[in-house]
Amino acid sequence: MNTIPIYTTKDFQSDQEVRWCPGCGYYSILAQTHRVLPDLGIPKEKVVFVSGIGCSSRFPYYMNTYGFHGIHGRAAAIASGLKIARPDLSVWVATGDGDGMSIGGNHFIHACRRNIGLKILLFNNQIYGLTKGQFSPTSLQGQVTKSTPYGNIDHPFNPLSLALGAQATFVARTLDRDPKHMQTVIKRASAHNGTAFVEIYQNCNVFNDGAFELWTEKDTKDDNVVVLENGKPLIFGKNKDKGIRLNGFTPEVVSLTDGKYTNSDLIVHNEKDSMLAFILAGMSSMPNLPRPIGVIFAVERPTYEQLMQNQIDEITTKKGIGDLEKLFNRGETWEVK
Amino acid sequence: MNKITKKIDEVTIRFAGDSGDGMQLTGGQFTTATAFVGNDLATMPDYPAEIRAPAGSLAGVSSFQINFGATEIRTPGDLSDCLVVMNPAALKVYLKKLREGGSIIANADNFTEKNLRLAGYESNPLQDDSLGRYQVYAVEINKLTQNALKDLNLSPKIVDRTKNFFALGLTYWMYNRPMEPTLKWIKEKFAGKEDIIEANTRVLKAGHAYGETTEIFTVRYEVAPAQLPAGRYRSITGNEATAWGLMAAAKRANLELFLGSYPITPASEILQELSKYKNYGVKTFQAEDEIAGITSAIGASYGGALGATSTSGPGLALKTEAMGLAVMLELPLVIIDVQRGGPSTGLPTKTEQADLLQAVYGRNGEAPIPVLTASSPTDCFDTTFEAARIALKYMTPVIVLTDGYIANGAEPWLIPKISELPDLSPSFVTNPEGFAPYRRDPKTLARMWAIPGTPGLEHRIGGLEKENITGNISYDPNNHHLMITTRSEKINNITNDIPLAKVVGDESGDLLVVSWGSTYGAVHTAVETKRNEGLSVSHLHLKYINPLQRNIGEILKNFKQILVPEINLGQLIKILRDKYLVDAVGFNLVRGLPFSAVEIEEKIDEMMKRG
Numbered sequence: 001m002n003t004i005p006i007y008t009t010k011d012f013q014s015d016q017e018v019r020w021c022p023g024c025g026y027y028s029i030l031a032q033t034h035r036v037l038p039d040l041g042i043p044k045e046k047v048v049f050v051s052g053i054g055c056s057s058r059f060p061y062y063m064n065t066y067g068f069h070g071i072h073g074r075a076a077a078i079a080s081g082l083k084i085a086r087p088d089l090s091v092w093v094a095t096g097d098g099d100g101m102s103i104g105g106n107h108f109i110h111a112c113r114r115n116i117g118l119k120i121l122l123f124n125n126q127i128y129g130l131t132k133g134q135f136s137p138t139s140l141q142g143q144v145t146k147s148t149p150y151g152n153i154d155h156p157f158n159p160l161s162l163a164l165g166a167q168a169t170f171v172a173r174t175l176d177r178d179p180k181h182m183q184t185v186i187k188r189a190s191a192h193n194g195t196a197f198v199e200i201y202q203n204c205n206v207f208n209d210g211a212f213e214l215w216t217e218k219d220t221k222d223d224n225v226v227v228l229e230n231g232k233p234l235i236f237g238k239n240k241d242k243g244i245r246l247n248g249f250t251p252e253v254v255s256l257t258d259g260k261y262t263n264s265d266l267i268v269h270n271e272k273d274s275m276l277a278f279i280l281a282g283m284s285s286m287p288n289l290p291r292p293i294g295v296i297f298a299v300e301r302p303t304y305e306q307l308m309q310n311q312i313d314e315i316t317t318k319k320g321i322g323d324l325e326k327l328f329n330r331g332e333t334w335e336v337k
Numbered sequence: 338m339n340k341i342t343k344k345i346d347e348v349t350i351r352f353a354g355d356s357g358d359g360m361q362l363t364g365g366q367f368t369t370a371t372a373f374v375g376n377d378l379a380t381m382p383d384y385p386a387e388i389r390a391p392a393g394s395l396a397g398v399s400s401f402q403i404n405f406g407a408t409e410i411r412t413p414g415d416l417s418d419c420l421v422v423m424n425p426a427a428l429k430v431y432l433k434k435l436r437e438g439g440s441i442i443a444n445a446d447n448f449t450e451k452n453l454r455l456a457g458y459e460s461n462p463l464q465d466d467s468l469g470r471y472q473v474y475a476v477e478i479n480k481l482t483q484n485a486l487k488d489l490n491l492s493p494k495i496v497d498r499t500k501n502f503f504a505l506g507l508t509y510w511m512y513n514r515p516m517e518p519t520l521k522w523i524k525e526k527f528a529g530k531e532d533i534i535e536a537n538t539r540v541l542k543a544g545h546a547y548g549e550t551t552e553i554f555t556v557r558y559e560v561a562p563a564q565l566p567a568g569r570y571r572s573i574t575g576n577e578a579t580a581w582g583l584m585a586a587a588k589r590a591n592l593e594l595f596l597g598s599y600p601i602t603p604a605s606e607i608l609q610e611l612s613k614y615k616n617y618g619v620k621t622f623q624a625e626d627e628i629a630g631i632t633s634a635i636g637a638s639y640g641g642a643l644g645a646t647s648t649s650g651p652g653l654a655l656k657t658e659a660m661g662l663a664v665m666l667e668l669p670l671v672i673i674d675v676q677r678g679g680p681s682t683g684l685p686t687k688t689e690q691a692d693l694l695q696a697v698y699g700r701n702g703e704a705p706i707p708v709l710t711a712s713s714p715t716d717c718f719d720t721t722f723e724a725a726r727i728a729l730k731y732m733t734p735v736i737v738l739t740d741g742y743i744a745n746g747a748e749p750w751l752i753p754k755i756s757e758l759p760d761l762s763p764s765f766v767t768n769p770e771g772f773a774p775y776r777r778d779p780k781t782l783a784r785m786w787a788i789p790g791t792p793g794l795e796h797r798i799g800g801l802e803k804e805n806i807t808g809n810i811s812y813d814p815n816n817h818h819l820m821i822t823t824r825s826e827k828i829n830n831i832t833n834d835i836p837l838a839k840v841v842g843d844e845s846g847d848l849l850v851v852s853w854g855s856t857y858g859a860v861h862t863a864v865e866t867k868r869n870e871g872l873s874v875s876h877l878h879l880k881y882i883n884p885l886q887r888n889i890g891e892i893l894k895n896f897k898q899i900l901v902p903e904i905n906l907g908q909l910i911k912i913l914r915d916k917y918l919v920d921a922v923g924f925n926l927v928r929g930l931p932f933s934a935v936e937i938e939e940k941i942d943e944m945m946k947r948g
Contacts, residue, residue, distance in 0.1 A: 014797070016809065045792040050636070053800075061797050061810065066789040068639060069799025071662050074632040077624065081633025082789075084622055085595050086640035089789050107632075110625040308620065315615040322617030324588050328581065328752045332369050332518055333571040336562075 007038035014064040020055060025176035025202035029123060030062055032182045037065075040190050042090045049092045050079040052104055055130045055204075056096035056123040073104030076111040079118050080304075087305040090190070093120040097138040098128045101157050105137070112166035114304040115194040121186075122159055122199045127208035145207075160281035160296060163197040164274070170196035171277065171297040176203060177216035181227070181293060188295055194303045215291045228280070228294030233266035236290050244289070251279055251289060271298040340549075342513070344559050347406030349414030350508060352501075353431045354423030354444075355392055356385055356399040359501040363421075364401025365747075366505055366522065370514040371405045372572040372749055375562030378405035379713075379858065380747045381413035381931070386602070386686045393455040398430045407561040411713075411858035413746060415933035419511070421504050423447060423478075425456035432468075440472040442507060444500070446479035474553055478503050485543040486536055495533065499540040506544020513559045516541060566751060573750040575714035575743035576606035579647070579673055582721030583607075584617060585753075586671075587643045589722075590729055590761035594619045595637035597630040598647045602685040603741040604675035607647040627655035631672065635659060638668040639798075641765065641788035643725060647673040649741075650692045651682065657700055660734055662800050664704040664824065667775075667784045669728035669735075669763070671721065672706075676740040676854075678929040687929025688742035690854050691905035696736045697883050697912065703821050705828040707731075708883040710738045712857035715750040717743060720880060722758065727831060729763045732783040738882075740904075742931045743855045769793035774808035781834075782827035829884050838886040842868055842875030845895035847948050848941065851921070853879040853909050856902055856932050863937035874941055882912065890917045900924060900944055902937055 012034045020026045037047065047065035051057035053072035060067030066089075070078045075093045083091045093100075100108050100122050111118055127145060128134040134147035135154060143152040163171045170192040174185040182200065189196035201212040215225050226236040226244060234244040241257045243266040254261040270276055277297035283289045302310075316322075350367070352360045361382050371378050380403045390397030404414030416436040422428040424447040435441065448461050462468050463475045482500040502519075509516055520538060527533040548554045573581075587594035598608040600623070612621040620642070624630040631646040638644030648656065653674045663670045676692045678684025696708045707727050711720040717739050724735040766772055766787040774796045775784050787794040796808060804811035805819055840849070842864060852860040857878050864876040877892060879885070893899060893913070901910040902924040910923045924940045926932065 016797075043792070045790055045795060048789045051799075060799070063797075065795050067795075067797035067799075068636070069797065069801065070632065070635075071658055071800055074628060074659065077629035077632040078636040078639075080624075080629070081595065081597055081622065081636030081644070082640045083636075084620060084633070085593060085637035085642040085644075086789065089640065106625055107629055110629070312615045312620075319616050322614055324581075324584060324617065325755050327614075327617070328571070328755075329569060331571065332373065333569050333752065334373055334375060335569050336375060336565045336567050 004041060004043050007044060009034045009038060011044060012037045012064050014062050016061045018062050019058065021206050023205040024055070025125065025204070026055065026059075026123065028176045028179060029121070029182070029200055029202060030059065032179050032186060033063070036183050036186045036190075039187065040090070046088065047090045047092070048082060049094055050075045050082065051094040052099040053130070054096040054099040054128070056094055057099060059094035073099055073102070074107060075099065076104060076107035076118065076120065080107070080111055080114070080116050083116050083118055084305050084308065087117070087309065091118050093118050095120065095122055097122065097124045097126060097136045097159070101137040101159060101162070109162065109166035112163055112168035112195050112197065115169050115301050116304040117194055119189045119196045120198065122197065123202040124159060124199050125202045125204035125208055126211050127204050129204050129207055133207035158281060158284050159199045160284065161278065164277050164281055164297060168197050168297070169194045169299050169301045170295070171281070172197070172295045173199045173201070173293045175201045175212065175216050175293060178293075185295065188298070192298060194301060224290050226290040226292050228269045228292050228296065230269055230271045230295065233263045233268050235263070235266065246279070249279065251283055251286070253289060271295055274299070340554070341556050342559050343556055344561065346408055346560070347404065347410070348419070348512065348558065348560055349402065349404040349417040350419045350421065350512070351400055351402040351417040351431055351434065352421045352504065353398055353400035353427035354501070355426070356387070356390055356397050357392065358399070358423045359498070360399045360401050360423070363501045363505050364403060366519045367508060367514065368403055368572055368747055369518045369522070370509060370516070371403065372570065373515055373518050374560070376405040376407065376560055377410040377563035377565055378403060378572070378748060379410050379413045381742065382745045384686055393424055393426055393452045395426045395430055395456060398427050400427070400431060405560060407563050409563065410748070411862050412931070412934060415935055419508070421508060423501070423504070425452045425458055425462070428462060429456045429458065435471065437470050438472070440474065441468065442474045442476060442504065444478040444504070445475040446477050476507070476547070481543060481547060482540050485539050489532060489536060491532060491536055495536065499536050502537050502540040503544035503547070506541040507548050510545045510548030511554065511557050513557060516545060565749065568751045570749045570751055572747050573714060573718070574606070574745060574747045575711065575717040575739050576604070576675065576745070577610055578715055578717035578750065579721050579737070579739060579744070580607045580610035582718040583611065583643070583645050583671065583725065584614065584619060585718070585755060585758055586722045586725030586761055587618060588755060589758050590643055590725065590763060592641065592643040592763070594645065595634055595642040596621045596645045596647065597624050597633035597637065598622070599624050599627045599630045599652060601627070601649045601652045603677055603744050604647045604649045604652070604673065606744070607673060607675070627652040628659060631656040631659040634670060635663050635666065635668060638670050639666070639789070643669065643671070643729070645671040645673065647675070649675050649677045649685075650679045650695070653692060653695060654699070660706060661700045661702060661704045663734035664700070664706060665800050665803070666798050667732040667824075669732055671724050671728055672734055672736045673721070674736060674738050675744045676738060684929040686741065688740045688855065688931060689904050689927060689929060690740060690856070691908065691927065692738060693853070693882065693905065693908040694911070696738055703825060705825050706883065707733060707735045707828055707831055708738065709735065710854040710880055710882060711743060712854060712878060712880065714743050714746050714748045718750070726759060726761050729761050730783065730834070731781055731827060731831060732786060733828065738854060740855050765791070766794060767791055773806045774798055775803050776806050777823075782823060782830060832884040832887045835881055835886060837888045838877060838879065838892060840875045840877050840892055843873065844875070844892075846873035846875055847896070848872070848874040848898045848900060848944055849877055849893065849896035850874065850900045850902065850937070850941065851877045851879065851909070851913065852902055853882060856904065859932040859934045860902060860937055862934040863941060866934065866938055867941050872941065872945055874945070879909070882909065885916065893917050893919050898922065898944055898948055900940065902932060902940065904932065
């Protein structure tokens, strides 16, 4: 029986000085990760953080686990190779909206569809931070950035819709300013069998300050965020007085106090419903609707590494463990004396 | 009937037809039967990039050439002695590759008005006197095939597909090859489809009987077995040998083999071959692109596997940044580049040697990578194995250059004993005491390798510059210079761990021909011919391009002239001039084709006259 040591947060903190800008949302994400990892039941030496390039990608240096700081956009591909070669490891990808959605978009969607057991944390700040302020593939249309002085004409990706469209089996969103919620979501992602995708709204206080404040700040959050809980109706608002119902296929906000609607009229969250997941993900581009956070979608599907192992087992059972010497001598051979 | 058997030492045959005519299969079967007899051999397939070019067109011609003999065979032959053509286009394309007086076996039924027009013939060459310099056998292969099968009630399509076996049977008769290996192959390949087995068997035998009984064929040839080193042999292509070299290396290293790869001509067979061996400790990952192919392999190496990636020129270009990452991470990785005609998409199905400088220099920053090259199909095995040895011992990516010519070509391979191959086992660090990710072995300068899952050795690596020993990020100017020079020194030192170069011929003289890669066979043959004529010419063939063997400079000094033939505009020659300040002369033809020995001989003559 394997005994896993009892860890504390400190065990996961590396000795490297953290070098993000003061006030950056990453500090919270790092702190929550440090806090959650001791509770996951995974030996520290089995944990690997892989990253690409960008502010987000410094993450592995600050984790006292195995870590791999790769090249721009390729974290998911590096991590895929690692996870396939070593299914026993807990492999995490720390990426950003530039790294993961732009230069690494291809690797991201293919990791999702294969359902390789990677935990992908996307730190979305809707800007290129490390290169000092150009627009990213999640920047808003019209946004003025260093490379869009007259406003951004690029239409943004919705990371959740992209992940769902790429057949991801676990899709969630959380906020840098909501530590408790983030911890819950990270734990769920870790426990998921297959690719787990978590979008984290992260404030870049230098180049895109306040991008998410409507959903993260105390006085506006309750009226603009709906916290998803499996099996529960979608209710939000300071006084829990608003709900979301479906009008046809379109979600709309209804009042729970004017007597017209009750809880039974509302969408009841079902993490396994892929159609509902698309609707919930799509709410991000509907300005009159609150932003859903939490686990949007979570289903079981065999993982890539498991399918590969099954195939190896099946063929090994059928043919036995391969003998190279025999293979080389199989088929047409001849002896020269 | 009087049939004469002539004994000959060496024959070259080319099978040519429409890309749908099954010429590669026919050539492959002829190769197996030839190997069975014990001849030495070399083969060269040549096919269009289009999977199905318009039937009967010049662009759609596919061919397979085999050179076999009772003596050592080093090339698939320059001109063929016998040309089997299934249509006029095949004749048009390959007649110029037939020696004067050679034989033509033509499927006369396909020399129709339409096919003649498609091939650009104004009249039927089988009927006019334009082929007077050759021995022409016009055989109605379609009709003879139909006759052989007429009581089987097969669809015309199936009947049509068997006609290449008629040609094969006929050549088996002509060159005294046994039919058994092919008959056995037919049974295995079409197991469960009795009618197809019957059809192919009948047609093969009909072709053979046609040679035996028809009066037009009066001569058959016998090629005695070659005197090869004793042992068990099989026929192997370069791509198979590369795949097996990787497997053998992983086996001798006690590591799992991980191949991350993206399909690309002419390297795809390596991925396909390795994907068969799930029960041999091999994992293959067909990645979403070339970059994921190499980065997944780097990830796997990081996890303690032998990571490898296979590609061709355009793919190597895409992998460039990741190769630099592997240099920085100092992880073992084998990168196979099966070179093809470039630049850009270039000539995907044709051969070339123009990726050498890309392999040696093509990265941002100072990113030295060992580069090894394979000289023949079987040498792909040895070269790949050697690349893995260097990768594991020195913790470095290693590039192996093969090319389309040897990747698709086949030759007999003396099957090695796995247990007699060198042990490549790496030593993973497990003891936290004294561990630092960039602490080096004082002799090899290889860094310590600790893999995830090892308690107490948690550490971070990445593409940012490392502080010496600790591996922490460092922007210190002197540290950067130290790390740059250390990485360079590590690779340069490999020269002390590889055998000295050997000159074939005299150690000094008038002319040294320096070659690398797949030109080995043609150059070797040419130099041998010229030495037999009494010329003072020697041959130096390089497997190691980076680092070069430590005695190359000495060797070059001992010759008055140096000739460097390459299928590029002069790439190795740049490296030699740079390193040794020698006034070497290039011989460069970039046609998507291998050199012929005759071309090299002519160049040698020209140089000697100038000498």
